[in-house]
Amino acid sequence: GKGKWKDFNEKDLLLSYNALKVLEARYLLKDPNTLRYIETPQMLFRRVARFLASVERKYGKSEAEVKQLEEKFYEMISSLKFVPNSPTLMNSETRLGILSACFVIPVKDAMTTPEGDGIYDALRATALVHQQGGGTGFDFSELRPKGDVVASTAGVASGPVSFMKVFDASTDVIKQGGKRRGANMGVMHAWHADIEDFIRAKTGQLKDVQLQNFNISVGAYDYFMEAVVKGESVPLINPRKTKIAGRDHEYYITKARGYMNEEWIQEVILSELEEKGGVVSLDESKVITVDEALVIASKEGAVVRYVNAKSLFDEIVKGAWDSGDPGLLFIDTINRRHPVWYLGKINATNPCGEEPLLPWESCNLGSINLEKFVIERNGKVEIDWDGLAEIISYGVRFLDNVIDANRYPLKQIEDATKRTRKVGLGVMGLARMFIKLGIAYDSVDAIYLSYQLAKFIFYHAYKASIEVAKEKGPFPTYDSKLYRDIWESALDFNSLLQIAEVADKPSDYVKKLTSVVDKLDFDLLKGERLKYGLRNSTVVSIAPTGTISIIAGTSSSIEPLFALAFVRNVAVGKFIEIDPLFLEYLRKYELDDPEVIQKIAESGIIGDNVFMPRSLRKLFRTAHEVPPIYHVLHQAAWQQWNDSGTSKTINLRSEEPPETVEKVYLLAWKLGIKGITVYRDKSKQQQVIYFGVKK
Ligand code: CDP
Numbered sequence: 260g261k262g263k264w265k266d267f268n269e270k271d272l273l274l275s276y277n278a279l280k281v282l283e284a285r286y287l288l289k290d291p292n293t294l295r296y297i298e299t300p301q302m303l304f305r306r307v308a309r310f311l312a313s314v315e316r317k318y319g320k321s322e323a324e325v326k327q328l329e330e331k332f333y334e335m336i337s338s339l340k341f342v343p344n345s346p347t348l349m350n351s352e353t354r355l356g357i358l359s360a361c362f363v364i365p366v367k368d369a370m371t372t373p374e375g376d377g378i379y380d381a382l383r384a385t386a387l388v389h390q391q392g393g394g395t396g397f398d399f400s401e402l403r404p405k406g407d408v409v410a411s412t413a414g415v416a417s418g419p420v421s422f423m424k425v426f427d428a429s430t431d432v433i434k435q436g437g438k439r440r441g442a443n444m445g446v447m448h449a450w451h452a453d454i455e456d457f458i459r460a461k462t463g464q465l466k467d468v469q470l471q472n473f474n475i476s477v478g479a480y481d482y483f484m485e486a487v488v489k490g491e492s493v494p495l496i497n498p499r500k501t502k503i504a505g506r507d508h509e510y511y512i513t514k515a516r517g518y519m520n521e522e523w524i525q526e527v528i529l530s531e532l533e534e535k536g537g538v539v540s541l542d543e544s545k546v547i548t549v550d551e552a553l554v555i556a557s558k559e560g561a562v563v564r565y566v567n568a569k570s571l572f573d574e575i576v577k578g579a580w581d582s583g584d585p586g587l588l589f590i591d592t593i594n595r596r597h598p599v600w601y602l603g604k605i606n607a608t609n610p611c612g613e614e615p616l617l618p619w620e621s622c623n624l625g626s627i628n629l630e631k632f633v634i635e636r637n638g639k640v641e642i643d644w645d646g647l648a649e650i651i652s653y654g655v656r657f658l659d660n661v662i663d664a665n666r667y668p669l670k671q672i673e674d675a676t677k678r679t680r681k682v683g684l685g686v687m688g689l690a691r692m693f694i695k696l697g698i699a700y701d702s703v704d705a706i707y708l709s710y711q712l713a714k715f716i717f718y719h720a721y722k723a724s725i726e727v728a729k730e731k732g733p734f735p736t737y738d739s740k741l742y743r744d745i746w747e748s749a750l751d752f753n754s755l756l757q758i759a760e761v762a763d764k765p766s767d768y769v770k771k772l773t774s775v776v777d778k779l780d781f782d783l784l785k786g787e788r789l790k791y792g793l794r795n796s797t798v799v800s801i802a803p804t805g806t807i808s809i810i811a812g813t814s815s816s817i818e819p820l821f822a823l824a825f826v827r828n829v830a831v832g833k834f835i836e837i838d839p840l841f842l843e844y845l846r847k848y849e850l851d852d853p854e855v856i857q858k859i860a861e862s863g864i865i866g867d868n869v870f871m872p873r874s875l876r877k878l879f880r881t882a883h884e885v886p887p888i889y890h891v892l893h894q895a896a897w898q899q900w901n902d903s904g905t906s907k908t909i910n911l912r913s914e915e916p917p918e919t920v921e922k923v924y925l926l927a928w929k930l931g932i933k934g935i936t937v938y939r940d941k942s943k944q945q946q947v948i949y950f951g952v953k954k
Contacts, residue, residue, distance in 0.1 A: 270301055270337045275812040277836065282810060284831040285438045286348050301337060303348065308332035310351040311343075314660040318731055331653050340631045341654050342687075342807040344624040346392040347661060349438065356666025357391035358623055359676075360802070361609035361683070364388075365618035366422075368401050368499060375671060376618070378402070378422055382429055387668035389433045389441030396444035396616070398606035399423060400478065403499040404452035404563070419447060420456045423470060430472035439830060441472060442610035446588060448478035452495045452563040455574065458585055462578040467944045474610055476586040476934060477575055484589075484928050486568035493568045500561035576924065579937050580917040586612070586936035587924055593933045596748055598902050599679055599796045601741045612934040613800045613906040614683060619675035622683050622903070623661040624802045625654055628811045629712070630688035633695040640696055644775050648719045651684065655723035658682035659731075659794055680734040683800025683903055684720050686712070688813035690820050691840055698769065699877045700819040701889040703756070707765035709817065709893050710752050711773035713799075713900035717746075718779045720798040725787050733792025742793070746781055749899040750931055758929050759892055800903035812839075817897055817907060819882045819890075822863030824856070841879055848872055882910040883940050887923050895930035904933045913940040 274282070279300070288298045288306075298306065312329035320328070335341040342348075344360040351358065364381045371377035375384075385395050403409075405418025423445050430441040447457040458477065461470050486493050578585055593605050593615045605615045614622045627650055632643045662680050667673035689709070690700055698704045756763075801817055808815035815821075824837040837860065845851040850871075858868075865871045866884045882890075887909055894907040909923050920937050927935035 270304075271299070273337075273339055273812070274300055274810075275839075278810045278812050280831065281806060285806075286345075286810075288353065304337045305333055307343065307348060307351045308336060311347075311657050311660045311664055314663045317663065328656075332657055335650055335653055335657075338631070339628055339811040339813075340650050341625060341627050341657070342804075342811050343657065343661070344626075344802065345439075345806050347623060347625070348807075348810075349392055351664070355391045357388065357393050357668060358661045358665045359621045360392070360394055360624050361396075361614040361616065361622040362388050362393050362672065363396045363398075363607050363609060363614075363616035363618060363620055366397050366399055366401065368403055375669075378425075382426060384669055384672075385426060385441075385443075386429055386433050388672075389430060389435050391668065392435040392438065393621070394442040394444075394610040396446065396607045396609045396614075397426070398446045398448070398478070399457075400446070400448040400451045400606065401498055404497055405456065407497060407499060418453050418456065419451070420453060420460050423460070423473065427470050427472050443473045444608055444610045444612070445470070445473045445475045446478050446607040447475075448590065448606070449480065449483040449568075449571065450494065450496045452497050454495060454571065455566075458571070458574050458578055461584040462582045466582040473584075474586065474612075474936070475584045476588045476608075476612070476936075478590045478606065479587045479928070481589075481591040483568055484925075487572040488925075490567065490569045492565040493571070494557065494562040494565050496561050497563050498561075572921075572924075576917050576921045579924070580915075580920045580939060580942075582942055583936065583938045586934060587927070588612070588615075588934045589928055589932065592928075592931055593904075596743075596745050596902070596931075596933075598743050598745060599736060599741075600743055601738065602679065602736055608904055608934060611803050611906040612936065613685070613802045613904045614681070615904050615933060616681070617675060617679070619669075619671040620679060620681060621665075621667075621672055621676045622681040622797070622800065623658055623665070624683040624685060624800055625658050625661075626685040626687045626802060626804050626807060626816070627651065627654060627716070628688045628813050629686050630691040630695065630813045633692055642692075642696075642772060644715065647715070651716055651719040652723040652726070654684050655682065655720050655795070655798060656727055658684060659724070659727050678734070678736045679796040680794060681797040681903070682724075682795045683802065684716070684798060685800050685802045685804065685816065686716065687804040687808040687811060687816050689817045690814040694820075694840055694878055696772070697878065699880060700893075701880055701885045703761065703763040704765050704769040706755070706889070706892045706896050707752060707769050708773060709896040710755070710899065711776040713897045714779065715773075715776045717799050717900040717902070718781070718784065721793070722784060722787070724794045724798050725784075725791050727794035728792045731794060733794060734796050737792045737796070739789050739792065742788075742796075744781075744785060744788075745902045746900070748931075750895075752896075755892060755895055755899075755930060759888055759895075759926060761888070761892070797902040799901050801897050801901060801905040801907070803906045803908075817893055817905070819880065819885050821882050823865060823879055823881065824860035824863055838879075844875055844879070848875065882908075883912045885910070887911060887915070887919055888926070891923055891926050891930065891932070891935075894927070894935075895932050898930075898932050907936070909935065909937040911937055911939040913942070915939055 282300050287296050287303055290297050308329050312325050312332055315325050315328060346360055347358040350356060364384050365376045366378055366381045367376045369377040371380050388395050399419035402419040402422060403416045407416040409416050426443060430443060435441050447454055461475060483493060575585055588608060594600060597605055603617050605617055608615045616622060632647045634641055634643045659682055693700055693705050698708060804816045820838060823841045859865055864881050864884060865876055865879060890909040894905050898905045911919060923937055924935055
C-alpha cells in the first residue's frame with residue numbers, strides 16, 4: 260500500500276551505515292535455502308510491531324484496536340525512539356521463540372535432580388537458551404568445593420570452577436541462533452570454600468585463556484564488606500556439610516539483615532523447610548545474626564577455615580585491575596531492594612548485571628533513545644518530557660506483551676517468568692543527550708540530570724504498569740501489602756554527593772530543565788497501586804544496549820562516548836566510525852578539515868589537544884577521560900530509581916593503579932549500587948573497541 264512505500268522511503272534514511280551493516284548481518288530474515296533476504300529493515304520493524312500487538316487479541320481487543328497499537332509500536336521502533344532487545348528483533352514471528360535476553364538458571368549440588376536443577380540439567384537449559392540468543396547467569400555457590408567427597412562414587416569432587424569450564428565449552432559450541440556467541444555470568448558467594456580459585460579463574464596466566472564466555476562476580480554481602488573495612492576475618496564454608504551454612508543458612512542471615520520480615524519467615528520459609536522434612540534444627544522463633552549462624556555452621560564442621568576479608572578483597576581488586584574480572588554483586592542490596600522479596604532470595608544476575616533474577620526467571624528488555632527527546636522550542640533546547648512519558652507508557656505495554664508472545668524453552672522458565680512478569684525498560688543515548696544540552700558527562704549537572712531522568716522514567720513506567728494491570732490484572736504473585744516500593748529506600752541526590760565527597764552543586768539551568776520531575780506525586784502513585792496492583796513486579800532496567808544502540812545510531816546505554824573516532828571490531832568485520840555529533844560541532848567551529856579529523860582519529864580523543872576549543876574539549880570527554888568517580892556516580896544515580904539492576908562499565912585509563920579499583924568497589928557499595936565492574940584500558944588482548952583509527 261501507499262503507507263508502506265512512504266515507510267521505505269523516509270524511515271530507512273534514519274538508519275546509519277553501521278546500523279544497516281548490523282541489521283544485514285544478524286537481524287534481517289533470510290530464506291534458509293537461497294540465503295536471499297526476505298525482508299528490509301522496515302519490514303523487520305513491522306514484523307516486530309505486528310507480533311507484539313497481536314497478543315492483545317487474547318485480551319479481547321478489537322481488530323481496530325490491535326491495528327492501532329501495531330501502528331504505535333511500529334512508529335516508536337522505526338523512528339528509533341524505542342528499540343527492544345536483540346532476541347525480540349531476531350525471533351519475533353519466526354520458528355525460534357525466545358524474545359528475552361536475560362535468564363538465571365539454578366545449579367544444585369547434584370548431576371541431575373528430579374526437579375531438573377542439577378548441574379547437567381542446568382547445562383541443558385543453558386544450551387536451549389543460548390541457541391536462541393538469550394544470556395544466562397548462575398550462582399555456583401551450592402556446589403561442594405574441590406577435593407570434597409562424592410559419596411556415590413567414593414570419589415573426589417572437582418569443584419565449581421571445573422564445572423564452570425564445562426558451561427564455558429558448551430557456550431563456545433552453541434552459537435546464539437547462529438548469530439552470536441552466548442554470554443554468561445558466573446557468581447560465587449564470598450563465603451564459599453573455593454572462593455580464591457574463583458577469584459583467580461580469569462586473571463594472571465589464565466587471563467585471555469579461561470572462561471572466555473563468562474563474566475564472573477563475587478557475591479559480596481554487607482557482613483563481608485564490613486569485615487573488609489575493619490580488616491576482620493571471615494569463615495569459608497563447605498555448603499554440602501551444613502544446611503545452615505548453605506542456602507538455608509542464608510535465609511537466616513537474610514532475616515537478621517532485616518530485609519525479610521517476620522511474617523515472611525513464618526509463612527514462607529518455615530513452611531518450606533517443614534515440607535523438606537525439617538532440615539533445619541534451629542529455634543525457629545529466634546532471629547539470628549550472621550555471627551550466630553556462622554557459629555552453628557562451625558559446630559557442624561562446615562567452616563573449612565578463616566581468611567582475612569581484606570586479603571580476599573585485595574585479591575578481587577588485583578584480578579579486576581589485571582583483567583576486568585571479578586566484579587562484585589552486592590547480594591544484600593539486591594535483596595533489600597527487590598520489590599517481590601517475599602518470593603525468595605536472589606543469588607545471581609544475567610550476564611551484564613542489569614537483571615538480578617530469582618531461579619528460572621527471565622526478563623525481556625527494551626530501551627528508549629534519549630537523544631530523540633532533546634527538542635528545540637522557541638529557540639531554546641529542552642527535554643520533551645511529554646513525548647518521553649508517552650513512549651515510556653507504550654514501551655512498558657510492549658514489554659509486557661513480550662511475556663505473552665514468548666515461547667519458553669522450558670516449563671520452569673515459563674512458570675517463573677509468568678509469576679512475576681518482570682520487564683526492563685532502559686535507556687540509550689544519554690551521553691548524546693548531555694552533549695545536545697551542553698552538559699559535560701563529568702559534571703554535577705550531568706549526575707543531577709541522570710538522577711532526575713531515572714526518577715521520571717521509573718515513575719511513568721510504574722504508572723504504565725498500573726494502567727496495564729487495570730486492564731489485564733496484576734502479576735499473579737502480587738501482594739499489595741508485601742510488595743516493596745523501591746523509592747522508600749532510594750538515596751536522595753545530596754546524599755549521593757555527600758557519600759562520594761563531591762562538593763559541587765547542580766546549576767539553576769539543570770534544575771529548571773528538570774523541574775517537572777519535582778512535581779511527580781509518588782504518594783498518589785502508591786494509592787493507585789494499592790487500588791489496582793501492578794502488571795509487572797519490576798519495570799525498569801539499565802541494559803548495555805551493545806547492539807541496539809548501533810541500530811539506533813546513538814551512544815550506548817548511560818555510558819559516555821567511547822571515542823570520537825575508532826575502529827569497532829565485531830563478529831562481522833571492522834567498522835571505522837567518526838562520531839557524527841562531534842563532526843557537527845567541528846563544522847560549527849569550522850574545524851571539519853580532513854587533516855584535523857585525521858589527527859583526531861589517530862588518538863580518538865581531543866582532551867589533550869590544546870588547539871581545540873575549550874568548550875568542545877569539555878563536552879566531548881570520552882569514557883577513559885571521565886574521572887572514575889563520575890562513572891560511579893552516574894551508575895548510582897540511575898540505580899536509585901531502578902527496581903532491577905544497572906549495567907555499567909567503570910572505564911579506567913591504562914595507567915590507573917589497583918587502588919583506584921579498590922576505591923571504586925568500596926564507593927559502589929556505599930552508594931547502593933547492586934553490582935560493579937571495571938575495565939582498565941588495554942588490560943585484555945581482545946578488546947571490542949580500540950581507540951583511534953589504525954592505519
Ligand atoms: O543490544 P542488545 O539487545 O543486543 O543487548 P545488550 O543490551 O548489549 O545486552 C542485554 C543482554 O543480552 C545481556 O545482558 C545478556 O543477557 C544478553 N546478551 C547475550 O546473551 N549475548 C550477547 N552476545 C549479548 C547480550
